[in-house]
Amino acid sequence: MESVSEAAIEARRLTKVFDGPGGEVRALDNVDLIIRKNEFFTLLGPSGCGKTTLLRLVAGFEQPSGGELLMDGEAIAERPPHRRPVNTVFQSYALFPHMTVAENVGFGLEMMGRPREEIGQRVERMLALVKLEGMGPRRPNQLSGGQQQRVALARALANQPKVLLLDEPLSALDFKLRKEMQIELKRLQSETGITFVFVTHDQEEALTMSDRIAVMSDGNVLQIGSPTEIYEHPTSRFVADFIGETNLLTGRLSERMASSLRFELDSGGLLEGQEDGGNETGARVTLAVRPERAEISREGSGLAARIEQIVYFGTDTHYHLRLDEQTPFVVRHQNRSGATSRFSQGEEVRVTISPDAIRVLQD
Amino acid sequence: MLKRGSNPLWRFPGVAPTALIVFAYLYLPIFILIAYSFNENRLATIWTGFTFDWYGVVLNNPDIMRAARNSLIVASSATFMATLSAIIAGLCMTRDSFRGQQGVNAIMALPLIVPEIVTAVATLLFFVIIGMKLGLMTVIIAHTVFCIPFAYLPIRARLQGMDPRLEEAAADLYADPWRTFRRVTLPLLWPGILSGAMLAFIISLDTFVITYFVAGAGATTLPVYIFGMIRIGITPEVNAVSALMLLVSIAFVTLSFLIGRIQR
Numbered sequence: 001m002e003s004v005s006e007a008a009i010e011a012r013r014l015t016k017v018f019d020g021p022g023g024e025v026r027a028l029d030n031v032d033l034i035i036r037k038n039e040f041f042t043l044l045g046p047s048g049c050g051k052t053t054l055l056r057l058v059a060g061f062e063q064p065s066g067g068e069l070l071m072d073g074e075a076i077a078e079r080p081p082h083r084r085p086v087n088t089v090f091q092s093y094a095l096f097p098h099m100t101v102a103e104n105v106g107f108g109l110e111m112m113g114r115p116r117e118e119i120g121q122r123v124e125r126m127l128a129l130v131k132l133e134g135m136g137p138r139r140p141n142q143l144s145g146g147q148q149q150r151v152a153l154a155r156a157l158a159n160q161p162k163v164l165l166l167d168e169p170l171s172a173l174d175f176k177l178r179k180e181m182q183i184e185l186k187r188l189q190s191e192t193g194i195t196f197v198f199v200t201h202d203q204e205e206a207l208t209m210s211d212r213i214a215v216m217s218d219g220n221v222l223q224i225g226s227p228t229e230i231y232e233h234p235t236s237r238f239v240a241d242f243i244g245e246t247n248l249l250t251g252r253l254s255e256r257m258a259s260s261l262r263f264e265l266d267s268g269g270l271l272e273g274q275e276d277g278g279n280e281t282g283a284r285v286t287l288a289v290r291p292e293r294a295e296i297s298r299e300g301s302g303l304a305a306r307i308e309q310i311v312y313f314g315t316d317t318h319y320h321l322r323l324d325e326q327t328p329f330v331v332r333h334q335n336r337s338g339a340t341s342r343f344s345q346g347e348e349v350r351v352t353i354s355p356d357a358i359r360v361l362q363d
Numbered sequence: 364m365l366k367r368g369s370n371p372l373w374r375f376p377g378v379a380p381t382a383l384i385v386f387a388y389l390y391l392p393i394f395i396l397i398a399y400s401f402n403e404n405r406l407a408t409i410w411t412g413f414t415f416d417w418y419g420v421v422l423n424n425p426d427i428m429r430a431a432r433n434s435l436i437v438a439s440s441a442t443f444m445a446t447l448s449a450i451i452a453g454l455c456m457t458r459d460s461f462r463g464q465q466g467v468n469a470i471m472a473l474p475l476i477v478p479e480i481v482t483a484v485a486t487l488l489f490f491v492i493i494g495m496k497l498g499l500m501t502v503i504i505a506h507t508v509f510c511i512p513f514a515y516l517p518i519r520a521r522l523q524g525m526d527p528r529l530e531e532a533a534a535d536l537y538a539d540p541w542r543t544f545r546r547v548t549l550p551l552l553w554p555g556i557l558s559g560a561m562l563a564f565i566i567s568l569d570t571f572v573i574t575y576f577v578a579g580a581g582a583t584t585l586p587v588y589i590f591g592m593i594r595i596g597i598t599p600e601v602n603a604v605s606a607l608m609l610l611v612s613i614a615f616v617t618l619s620f621l622i623g624r625i626q627r
Binding site: 086090 | 516528529532533534535536538539540543546547550551562613
């Protein structure tokens with residue numbers, strides 16, 4: 001496992017500033033980041049967060065305005081794209097329309113000056129890898145979107161790059177195909193052992209595919225971690241809100257007890273928690289609770305709430321509650337037994353949250 | 364082809380007759396010109412019988428043949444140089460962004476709106492000032508300058524419509540800038556180059572005012588020669604020359620259309 005800890009790509013205070021019509025735009029602001037060898041690394045964030053800019057800096061299509069960019073410990077910021085051992089799968093695929101599928105896939109090898117027989121064999125193997133055997137003589141415009149996407153993948157993988165960059169490659173596909181390709185990509189990554197850097201704004205895609213995720217916003221990396229860490233332990237309000245659904249509660253860290261903490265909520269009521277998020281007693285805090293980690297019941301202890309709406313999703317039911325006028329709260333209940341809801345709209349209920357489900361956010 | 368009913372324009376009354384009148388206005392004179400090139404009578408306006416003779420007269424007239432040769436030399440040279448300049452200009456204007464780009468674009472298109480007579484006088488003055496002897500060379504230079512915007516427009520349009528990711532993809536796949544150009548940019552640009560060159564060729568073939576001003580002795584082109592003939596009187600011979608020029612133009616357009624089809 002030693003090689004896993006080695007950095008394939010390292011960004012140090014990497015900054016990119018664009019001159020826009022309305023002044024400077026900081027697309028990347030002092031980003032520090034390490035992408036390990038052989039991992040499936042995802043850059044996740046809303047559009048305009050800088051994730052694609054970071055990818056384009058690694059590919060060499062843009063020059064950094066400041067900071068360092070290392071590949072295998074070597075500074076590469078000055079190197080033109082055609083001298084970097086990375087390949088890109090573009091969002092629009094960018095297949096060469098005047099070449100056949102085989103010519104597209106073999107283009108990189110041809111540019112590297114590999115002998116013709118080798119190129120032919122490798123192209124065949126790549127087309128088999130992405131399940132497009134026999135499609136070699138066709139033109140890209142004779143293929144479906146999903147097939148084009150796989151040609152783009154084969155074209156990039158054919159060169160056995162050290163790092164494969166994927167810029168929202170699945171966003172143009174329909175839902176079912178996207179699900180298939182997610183599994184396919186994951187399979188290709190583990191089969192080839194190539195480091196994948198995957199850019200997406202789809203949090204579900206990020207959670208299902210990645211070894212590690214970097215959540216980005218406004219040119220900054222907010223949190224880096226495994227999907228479980230990111231989902232279960234978001235450190236900031238943005239991450240908690242962007243990844244999955246979250247209930248946010250504001251209040252005060254009111255009391256420290258032997259093995260737990262007590263929070264006094266603005267909406268009224270007390271919550272027992274385990275972590276203090278580095279806050280002192282008496283400090284104002286924002287708490288995050290996942291909808292599936294809360295329970296509702298008719299009586300007993302817990303926060304008082306009223307059911308505003310019940311939404312049935314098949315696999316589960318969402319209860320939209322209100323703790324008080326300002327504080328909505330969602331509870332997701334998995335439908336294990338019968339389909340009929342145990343509760344009805346307008347009912348007064350109690351919400352219980354187990355102490356280990358409460359996260360204290362930094363801001 | 365548009366089907367009746369699929370085009371909402373057909374809802375308005377009188378669309379068909381209006382279209383017919385416009386087409387007649389555009390093409391009837393040309394049809395008459397071609398028809399009278401087969402007229403037996405020496406007077407162009409009185410029809411007396413059908414003959415191919417005038418074409419023979421044209422082809423046996425050494426002055427006309429010399430003018431035609433000049434026209435072809437000028438048009439080919441001017442097309443080549445204008446298209447080459449237009450390709451370079453197009454690449455600079457679309458692959459890079461710099462201060463004053465809008466201004467440069469406007470200047471590139473300026474010859475399209477400057478009255479031809481102004482260009483002609485200015486060009487003549489320029490040649491006189493630098494002391495260049497008027498001849499075929501001056502015509503080629505003047506035509507090149509005049510043709511650049513015509514070649515430039517389709518080439519730039521093609522470049523702007525090209526996905527910049529394609530060039531990035533080539534660079535990403537280890538192609539250096541020159542090979543990216545040769546293997547990706549140029550093949551995709553080809554239809555634009557072709558229509559630009561074709562437009563430049565036909566414009567050059569046809570330009571009269573500028574040629575008339577800067578052509579020295581022995582550098583007479585076909586339009587200038589035809590103008591000279593007309594001053595003596597319109598004969599079926601003039602009609603025949605014009606019809607032949609039209610034929611060359613049509614052949615050119617057809618050829619480029621077919622090449623465009625094969626490319627696709």
